[in-house]
Amino acid sequence: MKIAVTSALVATMMASTAMAGGHAGCADGKTLEEGVLTIATGNPAYYPWVLDDAPENGEGFEAAVAYAVAAEMGFEADAVKWVRTSFDEAIQPGAKDFDFNMQQYSITPEREMMIDFSEPYYSSAMAVLTTGAVVDGGAEATIASLKGLKWGAVATTTAVPMIAGLIAPDSDPLLYGDNTDVTAALQAGQIDAALFDLPTALYLSAVVVENGAILGQFPADRSEAPDQFGLLMEDGNALKECVDGALAALKDSGALAELEAQWLQQATGVPVIE
Amino acid sequence: MSAKLVLSGVRKRFGDNEVCKGIDLAVQEGQMVCLIGASGSGKSTLLRCINLLEPVDDGTILLDGRDIAEPGLDPQPVRARIGMVFQSYNLFPHMTAAENVMLAPRRVHGRSRSDLQAPVTALFERFNLGDRMGHYPDQLSGGQQQRVAIIRALAMQPEIMLFDEITSALDPELVGEVLDVLRSLRAEGMTMILATHEMAFAQEVADKVCFLDKGRILEEGPPETIFGAPREARTAAFLSRVL
Amino acid sequence: MSGSETTAGGLSRRAAYEARQRKRAMRVAAGSTAAVVLALVLLVPLAPGWEKVQRSFFNREVFAKTFPGLLEAFLTNIYIFAWCAPLIAVLGLVIALCRDVRAPALYPLRLFGAIYTDVFRGLPVILVIYLVGFGIPGLGLPRPWNSPYIWGSLALILVYAAYVAEIIRSGIDSIHSSQRAAAASLGLNEKDAMRFVVLPQAIRNVAPANMNMFIALQKDVALLSFIGPVEIFRQAGVYKSLMANFTPYVGAALIFLAVTIPATRYADYLMQKQRRART
Numbered sequence: 001m002k003i004a005v006t007s008a009l010v011a012t013m014m015a016s017t018a019m020a021g022g023h024a025g026c027a028d029g030k031t032l033e034e035g036v037l038t039i040a041t042g043n044p045a046y047y048p049w050v051l052d053d054a055p056e057n058g059e060g061f062e063a064a065v066a067y068a069v070a071a072e073m074g075f076e077a078d079a080v081k082w083v084r085t086s087f088d089e090a091i092q093p094g095a096k097d098f099d100f101n102m103q104q105y106s107i108t109p110e111r112e113m114m115i116d117f118s119e120p121y122y123s124s125a126m127a128v129l130t131t132g133a134v135v136d137g138g139a140e141a142t143i144a145s146l147k148g149l150k151w152g153a154v155a156t157t158t159a160v161p162m163i164a165g166l167i168a169p170d171s172d173p174l175l176y177g178d179n180t181d182v183t184a185a186l187q188a189g190q191i192d193a194a195l196f197d198l199p200t201a202l203y204l205s206a207v208v209v210e211n212g213a214i215l216g217q218f219p220a221d222r223s224e225a226p227d228q229f230g231l232l233m234e235d236g237n238a239l240k241e242c243v244d245g246a247l248a249a250l251k252d253s254g255a256l257a258e259l260e261a262q263w264l265q266q267a268t269g270v271p272v273i274e
Numbered sequence: 275m276s277a278k279l280v281l282s283g284v285r286k287r288f289g290d291n292e293v294c295k296g297i298d299l300a301v302q303e304g305q306m307v308c309l310i311g312a313s314g315s316g317k318s319t320l321l322r323c324i325n326l327l328e329p330v331d332d333g334t335i336l337l338d339g340r341d342i343a344e345p346g347l348d349p350q351p352v353r354a355r356i357g358m359v360f361q362s363y364n365l366f367p368h369m370t371a372a373e374n375v376m377l378a379p380r381r382v383h384g385r386s387r388s389d390l391q392a393p394v395t396a397l398f399e400r401f402n403l404g405d406r407m408g409h410y411p412d413q414l415s416g417g418q419q420q421r422v423a424i425i426r427a428l429a430m431q432p433e434i435m436l437f438d439e440i441t442s443a444l445d446p447e448l449v450g451e452v453l454d455v456l457r458s459l460r461a462e463g464m465t466m467i468l469a470t471h472e473m474a475f476a477q478e479v480a481d482k483v484c485f486l487d488k489g490r491i492l493e494e495g496p497p498e499t500i501f502g503a504p505r506e507a508r509t510a511a512f513l514s515r516v517l
Numbered sequence: 518m519s520g521s522e523t524t525a526g527g528l529s530r531r532a533a534y535e536a537r538q539r540k541r542a543m544r545v546a547a548g549s550t551a552a553v554v555l556a557l558v559l560l561v562p563l564a565p566g567w568e569k570v571q572r573s574f575f576n577r578e579v580f581a582k583t584f585p586g587l588l589e590a591f592l593t594n595i596y597i598f599a600w601c602a603p604l605i606a607v608l609g610l611v612i613a614l615c616r617d618v619r620a621p622a623l624y625p626l627r628l629f630g631a632i633y634t635d636v637f638r639g640l641p642v643i644l645v646i647y648l649v650g651f652g653i654p655g656l657g658l659p660r661p662w663n664s665p666y667i668w669g670s671l672a673l674i675l676v677y678a679a680y681v682a683e684i685i686r687s688g689i690d691s692i693h694s695s696q697r698a699a700a701a702s703l704g705l706n707e708k709d710a711m712r713f714v715v716l717p718q719a720i721r722n723v724a725p726a727n728m729n730m731f732i733a734l735q736k737d738v739a740l741l742s743f744i745g746p747v748e749i750f751r752q753a754g755v756y757k758s759l760m761a762n763f764t765p766y767v768g769a770a771l772i773f774l775a776v777t778i779p780a781t782r783y784a785d786y787l788m789q790k791q792r793r794a795r796t
Contacts, residue, residue, distance in 0.1 A: 091761040093569035114573065114761040150660075155742075155751055156758035174665065174745030175755065181651075185745055188654040189663050235569075325702055354704025364699035368717050377713055378703035430703060 026242035027073045031099050037075040039066050040098035043084035046179065048199050048263055049104060055082045061199070061263035062102050065121055068255060069231075072246030087156055090232055091115055099239055101232040104197060106158040117230030118243045121256065124227040126162060127201035127270060128215040130193040131186060139192065141216030141271045143167060150174070152182050152191035159195040162225050166218060183208050197227065199264045216273040276339060278303040278465055279324070279434060283333035284343070286316075286323055293319045295489035296333070301434070301467060301482075306460050308476040308497075309469040311486035312512060317469035320486070321436045324467070325356040337434075354382050357427030358436045361443050363419040365411040371422045372398070372407040375429045382430070390429075397425045401455055417448030424455055435459065437468040473517055477501050485509045572762075579764040583756045587768050590752035591776075597670060597738045597748070602731060604674050609681030614711070616686050630682070637679035643740055646672040650744035669741040677734055684726045688719035728784045735777055749773065 032038050041062065044053045050060035058067045058077070070080045083098055090101045091114060100118070107117045128146065130139065139145050146167045153159040155175035163173055174191055176182045179200070185191045186209055196204065198217055205212035220226075231247075233240055250256040279301040286294040293316045301307050309317045322328045324335060326342065326349035335343040342352045366374050375394050379385045398404050401421050411419055420440055427435060437456070441449045453475050459466065460479050470476055476483055477497045484494040485506070493506045501517075504510045528536070561567060615630035637645070649672040654663030661667075692715050700710035720727075742751035749769045756765035 087758060088763075091573070091757075092763070093573040094566050108759065110759055111761040152745065155747075155755050158759070160755055161759065172747065175742070175747050175751055176745060177743055181743065184651045184655075185665070188651050189658070189660060190651075190654055190665055190745060322698075327698055327701055349701075350704055350706050353702055356702075358699075358702035360695065360699060360702075362695060364695045366696065366699070366714050366718075368721065378705055381709045381713070382704045426703065 025074055026245060027075070027239060030238045030242065032097070033081075035075075036079055036081050037070045037073065038081045038083060038098045039070075040083045040085040040090065040101040040103075042103040043086065045084075045103065046200065047203050056080075059263075061122070061259060062104070064259045064263055065250075065256065066102055068250055068259065069243060069246045072249050073242050096234050099233070099237075100243060104200075104229050105232045107228050107230040108158060115235050116233040116237055116240050118233065118240060119247050120228035120230050121247055122229040122260065123220040124229060125198040125217045125220040126159065126195055126227060127198040127217040128193050128273070129186070129196055129201045129205055129209065130213055130215045131209060132211040132213050133189075134192045135213050135215065139215060142274045146193070146215075146273065149192035150190070152176060152185050152194045154178060154182055158225075158227060162218075162227070163195055165225050179204065179208075186212075198270070214270050216271045218273055277301060277336075278305075278338065279467075280336040281324070281333065282336075284320070284323055284330055284335065285332040286319055286328060287331055293489055294323065297489075297491055299484065299491060299494075301465060303465050304463040305481045306466045306468065306479055307482045307484060308480040309467065309484050309486055310471070310473070310476065310500075310512075315486040316489045317486055318438050321358065321438050321467065321469055324434075325353050325358050325436055327353075327358075354378075354430055355432055356434045356436060357430055357432035358438065359420070359423050359427050359440050361439045363411070363416070363423045363443075365419055365423055365426070367411050370408050370410055371403070371414065371425075374411070374422060375426045378426070379429050394425075394429060397428060400458075401425060402451075415448060416444045417451045420444065420448075420452050421455055424452075424459075428459075434465045434467065437466065437470070439469050439471065441470070441472055471516065473501065473513070485512065487512070574763045574767055576762055576764040579756075579760055579762045580768050583753070583760075583765045584768050586756065587749055587752055587765065587772055590747055591749040591769075591772050593746055593748045594735075594738050594773075595776075597666070597673075597741060597746070598735055601670050601673050601677070601738070602734065605677045605681055605731075605734070608674060608678035609685055610716075612678060612682035613685035613689065616682065617689055617711075619707075634679045634683055637676050638683065640676070642673070642676050642737055643743060645676050646740055646743060648672070649675070650741075665741070665745040669744050669746065673734070673737060673741070677730060677737075680730055681727060684723050684730065685719060688723035689715055691722055692718050725788060728781070728788075732777065732781055735773075735780075 027037070028034075039055075041050060041055050045055055045060070045062075048060055049062040051057065051063070052059070055063040055066065058064055067077055067080060070077075085098065085101060087103075090096075090098075090105075104124075105111075105117070106124075107120060111117070128141075130149075134149070139149060143166075147169050149169065150171060151163050151167070151169050151173035153163055153173055153175060155177065160173070160175065163169065174185065176185060179196075182191075182194045183204055186194060193215065198220075201214055205214050218225075231243055233243070247256070277300040279299075281297050281299040284294055284297040285292065295316075297316075297320055299307070309320065311317055319328065323330050323343075329345070329349075330343040333343065334341045337352065337355070342349075365371075366377070369377065372394060375397070376387060376390050379390055380387065395404065395407065398407050401424070403418060403421055403425070406414060406418060406422070411422070414422065423440075441452050444452065449472070453472065456466070456468070456475075457479060468476070468480075480497050482494060483497050483500040484491045485500060485504070485508075486492065487508055493500065493504060493509045499505075500509065501513065504513060564570075612630050612633055615626045616634070618624075618626050646669055650665050650669040653668050654665075696714055696718070697710055700714045705714070739748055739750045742748050747755075749772065750766070753765040753769040757763055
């Protein structure tokens with residue numbers, strides 16, 4: 001069902017692109033391989049950004065956006081090639097093996113000095129993942145209450161400075177290599193709470209963590225430490241212009257918002273942290 | 275007067291090889307007994323059986339009338355009463371000569387270092403090693419090390435001293451100083467059992483000489499008899515080879 | 518015959534020859550080293566990607582910004598090492614002694630020692646850290662008893678003690694039985710013989726091997742970062758991610774080497790001193 005919807009959207013966009021004489025052809029000569037768009041993602045690629053760790057199916061928010069952007073730039077679905085990279089491979093100097101990299105990379109000024117980001121394709125609310133036991137123990141959706149909790153996060157994410165900046169907890173957070181280790185620590189009671197983007201937090205709370213709960217969120221449109229995802233590109237990549245153009249077109253036509261509504265659950269009922 | 279040490283029918287085997295095939299030996303208090311014989315004849319093994327370093331398979335060993343070879347007996351108190359000196363000195367290389375000597379009296383007899391200072395110094399000086407007390411074994415000559423080994427055994431005030439070919443590893447010019455120590459102990463009346471190749475020395479100081487051949491005492495008697503007029507042909511053959 | 522003539526300076530013929538050879542060798546070594554260094558310094562920056570590599574790995578600005586945070590994180594490494602190392606030494610000794618018991622009644626101890634060393638030398642350290650660091654607290658321990666510092670350190674201790682136990686055991690075995698015979702013949706019991714005669718020699722003999730173990734431990738402390746504690750290499754990773762730059766790792770490596778190199782040199786010096794003092 002979802003494939004059908006995505007394909008329909010893609011077809012619509014391609015049609016509209018052809019009619020508007022859009023950005024197709026913009027990417028000529030600027031990709032690794034002529035006529036092919038090489039996109040990188042994580043290993044594994046997590047739900048709900050990519051479903052079943054199979055981006056080539058176009059299912060999941062980032063997979064769908066990737067195909068939409070490709071279509072805007074004139075690449076049909078079969079002209080898109082997927083590779084897997086770690087964060088390190090994405091930022092190392094030297095030739096890249098992708099045209100752009102898409103795995104919930106947050107845009108920060110420090111990072112912009114070393115690599116290029118596209119315009120944002122998503123603004124993320126950050127949610128507090130915890131367990132029922134912690135909620136029962138009296139934790140509340142207020143900064144004051146959050147300060148007293150023991151925090152954990154994935155070391156390589158912007159959740160780390162966000163915890164320090166927005167919450168400033170009383171004890172130092174513990175940091176982990178990936179989502180799995182954070183949830184393991186949460187289950188073992190070694191940490192009380194962890195900070196993730198809202199879609200990931202909802203997934204982990206419902207599916208992975210036993211007796212998981214979302215305590216509250218820092219909404220996407222917050223002014224302090226906003227978190228926006230961008231497509232990661234090599235510093236000075238000529239493709240950036242085309243990618244930004246494609247994203248702008250998707251935003252203007254409302255296609256981006258539709259994809260967001262389709263793939264990312266609406267966060268109703270998650271209280272805002274005071 | 276009953277003997278200090280009486281061995282009866284002592285047997286010891288290692289795997290398939292029976293090294294001591296029924297040894298009978300009596301040692302009076304204050305006697306010096308020399309064991310002679312070819313290598314492999316069982317001299318070392320016999321000595322190690324006497325101070326219970328090796329458990330005896332059969333036979334009895336009476337020390338002051340009590341059987342110390344009884345299986346299951348705690349050997350440690352017996353070993354404190356019988357001193358042993360080895361062919362390769364076996365000093366503890368990580369301790370000074372004085373520490374080597376004081377270790378066992380401190381741990382086994384519970385004496386303190388200050389208690390031991392005077393008697394140990396006296397022993398070192400008696401054997402001309404007074405200035406070597408603070409030296410490590412690798413700073414001493416072979417003869418000096420062997421003399422320290424003897425002092426170490428003496429410090430436990432043993433009732434019997436066993437010597438397992440203690441001069442065999444020494445350069446010839448150093449043998450004399452060690453034999454002098456033995457003469458001195460003999461003069462004091464220490465009960466001693468020596469396995470040795472020093473025939474001239476045995477002839478000079480031994481009260482009794484035992485010739486061991488293939489795990490048995492083939493012949494025993496005063497030195498004049500053994501060296502001068504051995505009864506057994508094999509004794510004579512052995513002596514003719516070594517003298 | 519002129520074989521034993523001396524030169525005007527008082528050197529024998531052979532000594533003079535060897536001095537000449539040494540001087541020539543020094544000149545060749547100095548020359549070739551200088552040539553290689555010069556080549557590196559001049560040629561590497563000419564490589565096309567050098568500027569990017571320099572920006573990515575040797576970035577002055579990033580280095581300055583991250584250095585203080587790295588130093589602070591390094592304290593964690595030091596603490597963890599400081600409480601693990603003595604416990605490893607003690608447990609290693611205990612296991613080695615277990616493997617050495619000779620009394621038939623104590624056979625279970627011997628068996629335990631053998632199984633322990635086989636298991637913990639066979640398992641990868643990181644696996645033990647995960648199993649013990651997450652698994653045991655996961656059984657329901659309350660805080661602070663479920664801290665990753667406690668259980669992660671315990672994992673390190675269990676694994677390293679197995680290696681140290683084997684090293685000590687081989688040391689004990691290397692002490693000739695004549696030492697035990699001498700101790701026994703003096704009336705010392707097994708415990709005292711082990712404590713005063715065998716162990717001091719054994720441990721001294723295997724000290725170099727043990728020191729290598731502790732140097733490896735310094736590095737493996739970093740593995741605790743997998744279960745939460747923020748030590749220097751984890752902190753470097755956080756910076757790397759925030760700034761998309763690898764220079765923090767270079768900073769971390771420098772701090773690390775600044776401690777480990779002097780430590781190993783000092784250990785070597787102690788060994789030399791001990792050997793020299795006894796000749």
